[in-house]
Ligand SMILES: NC(=O)c1ccc[n+]([C@@H]2O[C@H](COP(=O)([O-])OP(=O)(O)OC[C@H]3O[C@@H](n4cnc5c(N)ncnc54)[C@H](O)[C@@H]3O)[C@@H](O)[C@H]2O)c1
């Protein structure tokens with residue numbers, strides 16, 4: 603079978619490997635149909651993901667059809683269309699005991715710490731598999747994982763109906779946060795530097811958009827929120843200054859949700875946190891957000907038109923990565939197809 607593997611930083615290849623077998627009774631074998639390329643896959647390609655080890659079959663956003671099931675697997679039939687939750691956790695550490703396997707002490711993410719979904723067939727634990735409702739196409743289903751990231755940010759920020767939410771950045775993750783915040787009943791303001799990205803955010807339900815290059819972000823946000831500031835700020839720009847700005851701008855009793863894996867330090871005065879009793883939280887991957895997103899999609903609550911920029915056959919995988927690299931200002935999601 604074909605696999606897409608980053609052999610070492612900068613070297614991305616299609617290679618051959620034997621089809622894996624179900625050896626654990628609680629595993630399933632999946633014929634992969636689609637794999638989404640995420641910013642973090644690009645980082646792995648370029649050797650800029652601090653968690654990745656090589657060689658690595660990339661891909662943590664993947665969907666496919668179950669073709670074999672282990673002897674003790676219940677509730678999943680051969681032929682089921684599924685999305686895979688790409689995290690493996692111990693179930694015993696403090697975070698896991700809080701139901702937060704996404705930040706397990708020994709967390710392993712498929713496609714990062716262990717091999718991921720860019721392979722024609724993959725064996726995964728049945729516990730990591732969510733069966734898709736029937737009308738969902740592969741092209742829709744492959745967007746479930748990115749939407750769980752936005753859903754987690756909204757969950758971590760405890761977005762309440764009537765809240766003002768500022769989503770910084772209308773990239774892939776910012777857009778998913780926007781759509782999930784709208785579903786939570788918030789008024790959403792989105793920033794970016796690229797007009798086309800803001801136009802798309804508007805078409806996805808953004809109530810206000812601000813081009814941070816041309817406008818004074820703080821002044822505009824204050825104006826929109828009647829001087830208060832947003833109650834929740836979700837940082838999906840993830841640079842040194844965006845975190846600083848988020849703390850500065852968020853309202854009293856507000857929440858700042860930080861998504862950045864950035865190792866560069868931001869400068870934040872403690873007084874700006876305590877005077878407003880801000881809650882500043884990290885949001886990493888997701889906990890229990892797959893069923894939430896799947897349910898929203900099933901009910902047609904998340905319009906996905908235009909979210910996928912381009913689909914490439916597996917044979918053109920390297921070209922697909924280069925396309926994402928060269929078109930960062932316009933790409934939302936590029937997907938690899940195994941059909
Ligand atoms: N915590 C997590 O679980 C998690 C998961 C996925 C991605 N991420 C992180 O989220 C970040 C965003 O990911 P993405 O895939 O959406 O990236 P992206 O590049 O698609 O989006 C970033 C967006 O920010 C915009 N931008 C840049 N500078 C800006 C500024 N000063 N003001 C306003 N907008 C600005 C860009 O134009 C772009 O649209 C990345 O840093 C990524 O590592 C975190």
Ligand SMILES: [Zn+2]
Pocket residue numbers: 640641642662663747748
């Ligand atoms: Zn991703």
Ligand SMILES: [Zn+2]
Pocket residue numbers: 691692693694695696697698699703705706707708
């Ligand atoms: Zn654990």
